[in-house]
Structure formats: C-alpha cells, structure tokens
Amino acid sequence: MTSKNKINEDLANERRKCNFNIEEVTYILDGGKEKTLQRKKIEDVALNGGASVDDIPEEYLSARERYENAIRKSCIYTNIVKNEVLEITGIENYGSPVLRRTGDAFFKDISPFMLHLGMFVPSIIGQCTAEQQATWLPRALDMKIIGAYAQTELGHGTFIRGLETTATYDPETEEFVLHSPTITSYKWWAGGLGRTANHCTVVAQLYTQGKCHGTHLFIVQIRDLETHMPLPGVKVGEIGPRMGFNTADNGFLGFNNYRIPRMNMMMKNAQVLKDGTYVKAARHGKLTYGTMVFVRVTLVGEASFNLAKAVTIAVRYSAVRRQSELRPGSIEPQILDYPTQQHKLFICIATAHAFQLTASWLWNTFTAVQAEMKKGNVDTLPELHALSSCLKALSTSDATAYIEQCRFACGGHGYMLSSNLPFLYAFVVATRTYEGDYTVLLLQTARFLVKAWEQAESGKVVTPTVAYLNRHFTTNGKMIWDNSPEGIIRVFQSVAAGKISLCVRSIRNRITSGMDHEDAWLMTTVQLVNAAEAHCRSVILHTYWNEIVRLTKHSSDNVKTVLNQLVMLYLTYWALERTGDLLRYSTISENDIDLLQRQYEELLVKIRPNAVGLVDAFDIRDEILQSTLGSYDGRVYERLMEEVQKNPLNKEPVDPSFHKYLKPLMKSKI
Numbered sequence: 024m025t026s027k028n029k030i031n032e033d034l035a036n037e038r039r040k041c042n043f044n045i046e047e048v049t050y051i052l053d054g055g056k057e058k059t060l061q062r063k064k065i066e067d068v069a070l071n072g073g074a075s076v077d078d079i080p081e082e083y084l085s086a087r088e089r090y091e092n093a094i095r096k097s098c099i100y101t102n103i104v105k106n107e108v109l110e111i112t113g114i115e116n117y118g119s120p121v122l123r124r125t126g127d128a129f130f131k132d133i134s135p136f137m138l139h140l141g142m143f144v145p146s147i148i149g150q151c152t153a154e155q156q157a158t159w160l161p162r163a164l165d166m167k168i169i170g171a172y173a174q175t176e177l178g179h180g181t182f183i184r185g186l187e188t189t190a191t192y193d194p195e196t197e198e199f200v201l202h203s204p205t206i207t208s209y210k211w212w213a214g215g216l217g218r219t220a221n222h223c224t225v226v227a228q229l230y231t232q233g234k235c236h237g238t239h240l241f242i243v244q245i246r247d248l249e250t251h252m253p254l255p256g257v258k259v260g261e262i263g264p265r266m267g268f269n270t271a272d273n274g275f276l277g278f279n280n281y282r283i284p285r286m287n288m289m290m291k292n293a294q295v296l297k298d299g300t301y302v303k304a305a306r307h308g309k310l311t312y313g314t315m316v317f318v319r320v321t322l323v324g325e326a327s328f329n330l331a332k333a334v335t336i337a338v339r340y341s342a343v344r345r346q347s348e349l350r351p352g353s354i355e356p357q358i359l360d361y362p363t364q365q366h367k368l369f370i371c372i373a374t375a376h377a378f379q380l381t382a383s384w385l386w387n388t389f390t391a392v393q394a395e396m397k398k399g400n401v402d403t404l405p406e407l408h409a410l411s412s413c414l415k416a417l418s419t420s421d422a423t424a425y426i427e428q429c430r431f432a433c434g435g436h437g438y439m440l441s442s443n444l445p446f447l448y449a450f451v452v453a454t455r456t457y458e459g460d461y462t463v464l465l466l467q468t469a470r471f472l473v474k475a476w477e478q479a480e481s482g483k484v485v486t487p488t489v490a491y492l493n494r495h496f497t498t499n500g501k502m503i504w505d506n507s508p509e510g511i512i513r514v515f516q517s518v519a520a521g522k523i524s525l526c527v528r529s530i531r532n533r534i535t536s537g538m539d540h541e542d543a544w545l546m547t548t549v550q551l552v553n554a555a556e557a558h559c560r561s562v563i564l565h566t567y568w569n570e571i572v573r574l575t576k577h578s579s580d581n582v583k584t585v586l587n588q589l590v591m592l593y594l595t596y597w598a599l600e601r602t603g604d605l606l607r608y609s610t611i612s613e614n615d616i617d618l619l620q621r622q623y624e625e626l627l628v629k630i631r632p633n634a635v636g637l638v639d640a641f642d643i644r645d646e647i648l649q650s651t652l653g654s655y656d657g658r659v660y661e662r663l664m665e666e667v668q669k670n671p672l673n674k675e676p677v678d679p680s681f682h683k684y685l686k687p688l689m690k691s692k693i
C-alpha cells in the first residue's frame with residue numbers, strides 16, 4: 024500500500040471496533056437495498072471518470088472564473104446524466120435526489136442549473152396543462168431551454184400577494200403584457216437567472232377585463248436562444264456576491280411592457296380564454312403555490328443529507344485528531360473519546376437519521392395528497408401545507424445549527440474552506456430563509472393548529488398528525504411522565520397541546536379585552552411560533568421512532584440495537600433540552616431528570632465504538648464530501664499539506680507586493 028491509499032491507523036481501528044453490519048443501515052437510510060444499488064450505479068457512472076477535479080480549487084478563482092467554471096462543470100455533468108446515467112436508470116430518475124446529490128461532486132458551492140431542475144421543471148410539471156407540458160417539458164428536460172423561478176421581488180418575498188409585477192391580458196393580440204411598474208417590483212434573487220437562464224417562470228398579478236385576479240405563473244423567454252442577448256423589453260443581470268450560492272448567478276429581472284403569448288400562462292389551475300374571460304378551477308385557492316410545497320418537501324431530505332456530510336467529516340476527523348492528555352504522560356486521546364465531543368456529534372448522526380426517515384414519510388404523504396388532488400379532493404392539502412411548512416422550517420434550522428456544531432467540533436481546521444464545512448454551512452443556512460422564512464412558515468403551521476384545536480374543542484375528530492389534541496380534551500391535568508419512547512412522545516404531544524391551548528386562550532383574552540382578531544393574533548405570534556415548533560418536534564420524534572420500529576423489524580440484532588440507541592439518544596436529548604416544558608406539562612420530577620441525564624451519558628458510551636461505522640453507513644463518497652478532514656482514508660494532515668501546494672499565493676517565494684508596498688514602508692522614516 025502506498026501512503027496515498029493507506030488508511031489512517033486510528034480510523035482503521037475504529038472500523039475494526041464497529042459491531043454492526045454497515046450495509047444494512049445504508050439500505051435502511053436509502054429506503055431499501057435496490058435503492059442503494061441504484062444510487063451506487065448512478066455514482067459509478069457519473070463519478071468514475073473523475074470529472075470533478077479542479078486544477079485550482081474554486082475558492083481561489085475570481086467571480087467571473089468561478090461562474091465560468093461552474094457552467095463548464097454543469098455542462099459536463101448534464102452530458103453525463105443525459106448520455107450515460109439516464110440510459111441505465113431511465114428518464115423517471117431525472118429529478119431524483121440521488122442525481123442532485125451526485126452533482127455535489129462537481130461543485131463545492133452550487134450548480135447554476137439547480138433552479139432549472141429544482142423549480143423551473145417542477146413548475147412546468149405541476150402548473151401546466153397536459154398540452155402545455157407537451158410543448159415545454161421535453162425541451163426543458165433536454166436542456167434546449169434553461170429556466171429559473173422568478174417569484175421574489177426587491178420589495179416582497181414572503182408576502183406573495185404583495186408582488187407588483189403585472190401581467191395584463193390584451194385580447195386584441197391574445198398576449199399578456201408583462202410590466203415592472205416600480206423599482207421594488209423588479210424580480211430579485213432567482214437562482215440561475217442572472218447569466219444562465221433563457222426562460223423563467225414569472226409570478227405576476229394577472230389583470231384581465233379590467234380586474235386583478237391575484238398572482239399567477241407564466242413561462243417567459245428572456246434571452247435569445249442563439250445570441251443569449253436579453254430580448255427587447257427585458258432587463259436582467261446578477262445581484263452580486265452573497266454569503267454562499269456564489270456560483271448560482273442569482274439574478275434581477277424587470278419588464279418594460281414585454282409581450283408573451285396567451286398560452287404562456289401556466290393554465291392547469293386557472294385559465295384566461297381568448298376573449299379575456301377568467302376561469303378558475305374551483306378547487307383550492309392556493310394551488311398556484313404548489314411548486315413551493317414540492318420544494319419544501321424535498322428540502323427536509325436536503326437538510327438530512329448535508330448534515331450527514333458534515334457529521335461524516337467531523338466524526339472521521341475526531342477519530343484521527345488527538346489532543347491534550349487525560350493523565351500526565353499518557354498518550355493523547357482521540358478527541359472522539361471526549362464525552363463533550365460525543366455530545367456535539369452523536370446528536371448530529373441521530374438528527375440526520377430522524378430527518379431522512381421523516382423526509383421519506385413526508386414524501387409519501389405528499390404523493391398521497393397529490394393522488395387525491397388528481398381525483399379532485401383537496402381536503403388533505405391544509406394538513407400537507409402545515410406539515411411541509413413546519414418540517415421545512417425545523418429541519419433547515421436544526422441542520423444549520425448542527426453543521427456549525429460540526430465545524431466547532433473540528434477546531435481550527437474546520438474553519439478552512441478545504442474542510443468543506445464552511446461551504447456546507449453557507450448552503451444550508453440559506454435554506455432557512457428561502458422557500459419561506461423559518462418564522463413565517465411556523466406561523467402558517469400555527470394557523471392550522473389553532474383551527475385544529477378549535478375543532479377538537481368542539482368534539483370533532485381531527486386529522487392524524489394532530490390527533491393528540493382530541494386526547495387533550497379527554498384527559499385531565501398533567502401528562503404522567505413515562506420514560507419509554509412512547510411515553511416521551513406522548514409528553515411532547517402534551518407540551519404541544521398545552522402550548523396551542525395557551526395561544527388560543529391568549530387570543531381569546533385579548534379579543535375579550537377589546538382587540539380585534541388580527542391584533543390579538545399578532546400579539547400572540549411569539550407564542551404561536553413556539554407552539555408550532557413544539558408540534559413539529561412531536562411529529563419528528565413520533566415519525567423517527569415509528570419508522571425505526573417498522574424498518575428494523577427484520578434487521579440483524581446489532582443493527583436493531585445501534586439504531587435503537589440512536590433514536591433513544593434523540594428522544595433523551597430533546598427531553599433534556601426541554602425540561603422546562605416537561606416540568607410544566609407533565610409530572611416529571613427532578614429525580615426523573617437526573618435519570619434522563621444518566622441515560623443520555625450512558626448512550627454516548629454505548630454509541631462511541633460504532634460512531635465511525637455509523638457515519639460510514641451514510642455511504643457518502645469522497646468526491647461528494649470534498650473535504651480534507653473527512654475522507655474515508657483519514658489522511659487529514661497529508662491532505663491539508665497537499666491543499667497548500669494548490670494555493671496560488673505559494674507559487675512564488677516573494678510576493679510582488681513586497682517590492683511595491685512593504686519595502687517602501689519599511690524604508691520610510693517616521
């Protein structure tokens with residue numbers, strides 16, 4: 024073995040200690056053995072050519088070079104997908120998360136095509152009629168047209184009803200006239216819009232026959248397909264450097280009475296007829312928000328995957344890194360042996376599992392609701408909206424915090440861009456804001472919870488995810504503390520019910536004392552966000568536990584044991600995090616809390632020997648991890664040194680700035 028492919032001895036030892044079948048866990052996380060094999064096949068085809076390698080790491084490039092390099096790699100990857108991967112896996116895998124994730128081997132930051140695949144194509148699928156799909160979809164899938172999703176404006180992101188771009192129908196020419204009447208009406212932020220896209224989905228206020236019908240979606244060509252020049256009446260560009268997403272050419276866009284054909288309105292849920300008559304499919308008022316619901320659902324899996332990457336890096340590094348001494352003269356311990364380090368990292372492994380299993384469950388819920396909606400039944404949409412809103416909010420917010428925790432766990436080296444942890448953080452922290460800000464989405468869930476509470480109060484049976492509210496009205500007093508998984512989940516549900524009940528009481532008291540409903544709601548929003556967070560926690564705990572029980576039914580004993588230890592760690596961790604709530608809403612005693620703490624510390628000890636095996640089970644290839652600290656072989660110090668050689672600043676022993684500035688300064692007299 025050469026030193027290049029030798030596995031670090033500490034990491035090799037960790038793998039010898041691991042007592043469970045790693046592949047079995049990988050299959051569970053991927054959703055079955057077939058899915059793992061399919062993923063591996065895709066990765067082999069896409070990555071075995073080594074296409075991701077940059078001569079100079081992208082962080083050393085100028086903004087222009089970075090963008091060009093990202094486009095170059097996006098085209099390489101797209102060709103591999105079109106010509107090789109889909110040949111094997113079939114076109115139905117086009118939008119699969121596996122392909123999105125494999126693409127991470129090509130980009131440390133992000134592909135300028137991400138929004139084309141992530142939102143432009145889904146908006147065609149979800150918002151166009153079959154006839155429109157036949158026109159646009161094949162061209163979009165074949166990259167003959169490249170699109171963005173332009174909804175947010177300079178003045179409004181959250182409040183969609185406040186968007187100002189107008190689309191006014193002209194029956195004379197059977198066209199819509201797109202216009203940006205103010206600076207604040209300029210589209211702002213859309214990924215891929217600045218320099219890459221030649222088309223985009225535009226969200227605009229629809230006017231016909233002198234009446235505004237609210238926001239609708241339109242397919243708009245913005246650049247010439249041959250020259251790529253912006254078309255007359257279109258003003259488009261890049262918005263400038265950002266914390267992350269710097270290769271996504273997020274853009275601005277304005278229209279000056281720009282005309283598009285009538286059939287460019289996405290007409291699945293509402294139509295404008297040739298004479299200008301507006302026809303709405305009378306199903307649900309918010310169906311035009313469907314693309315956002317789809318992306319929120321997929322973002323839970325994104326949160327899990329990026330957290331899995333971060334914790335893989337941090338756990339492997341912690342097995343390799345040795346620091347301090349426990350007793351004078353003793354060998355320096357691996358930092359993974361410190362319980363405080365385990366406390367930082369094992370919750371990240373468990374959370375990645377919790378989110379991955381919740382993401383699959385949410386995806387199944389989403390497809391079931393879609394199937395119902397196809398039959399004309401929209402009754403389950405409010406629950407899906409409430410669920411996808413709070414799960415998107417919490418998973419992205421927790422993943423952000425834990426990725427940062429993984430960086431802390433890697434000390435100084437974690438701060439290096441080559442660790443990949445700063446890129447992961449900058450990518451994931453944006454998910455907390457885009458596709459609906461954290462607070463705003465939790466308040467959407469809160470609306471649903473207050474309604475569900477009122478239904479339960481009036482004796483109606485409520486939908487499954489809030490069924491605990493029915494129990495709230497049939498039991499008296501605090502929930503009895505019971506330190507079993509089911510017991511902890513029940514207590515978390517009682518906490519949520521108690522908090523929702525307090526919100527309802529606050530709103531009612533405020534109304535009684537003279538406030539109108541809007542002000543009473545507004546003054547209660549701090550509590551409402553808190554209640555929605557508690558509800559969402561209970562959903563995650565419940566789903567994680569149920570899914571582990573279901574999925575490990577036929578697992579080997581050691582896999583069952585380690586996955587149970589992780590889910591117990593998760594339940595115990597959150598119980599300890601929320602002792603204030605537990606004391607308020609359950610009969611938990613100080614002694615019970617002491618027992619929980621001991622249980623938590625014992626779980627850290629039990630999980631410790633399997634920690635490296637558990638992150639290996641995420642099965643994330645080195646090309647995708649892109650980290651000096653986290654590679655499978657653990658050659659941390661060698662890779663950090665190799666990275667130094669790529670630094671253009673080290674190419675010459677003396678920097679020209681020495682003669683230009685430093686030397687004159689050193690020679691000058693005071």
Ligand SMILES: CC/C=C\C/C=C\C/C=C\CCCC(=O)SCCNC(=O)CCNC(=O)[C@H](O)C(C)(C)COP(=O)(O)OP(=O)(O)OC[C@H]1O[C@@H](n2cnc3c(N)ncnc32)[C@H](O)[C@@H]1OP(=O)(O)O
Nearest residue numbers: 141174180181182183184309312315321408457458459470
């Ligand atoms: C493969 C994937 C991988 C990666 C992802 C791909 C790309 C990632 C990169 C970047 C993507 C970034 C893209 C974007 O950010 S696009 C822009 C996204 N913008 C938002 O999310 C805006 C957030 N705001 C909103 O969603 C809404 O404005 C609102 C806050 C929900 C309020 O809407 P409004 O019209 O004012 O409605 P309300 O009056 O508040 O509510 C009325 C009624 O409607 C219900 N409602 C609201 N939204 C929905 C929905 N989507 N579905 C169903 N029902 C909805 C709401 O609950 C309320 O119901 P009531 O019964 O209470 O009246």
Ligand SMILES: Cc1cc2nc3c(=O)[nH]c(=O)nc-3n(C[C@H](O)[C@H](O)[C@H](O)COP(=O)(O)OP(=O)(O)OC[C@H]3O[C@@H](n4cnc5c(N)ncnc54)[C@H](O)[C@@H]3O)c2cc1C
Nearest residue numbers: 172173174175179180181212213214453456457458459462
């Ligand atoms: C990296 C990135 C990529 C993006 N990509 C796209 C894209 O491709 N296409 C696109 O259309 N958009 C995109 N966006 C825009 C994104 O969707 C919005 O930024 C997001 O929805 C938040 O809206 P906002 O910026 O208007 O925030 P604001 O609504 O102005 O929020 C600012 C603060 O006010 C608070 N707030 C706002 N309203 C309320 C309320 N009702 N109650 C309580 N608090 C409130 C929020 O919680 C937040 O703290 C992107 C954004 C980012 C950062």
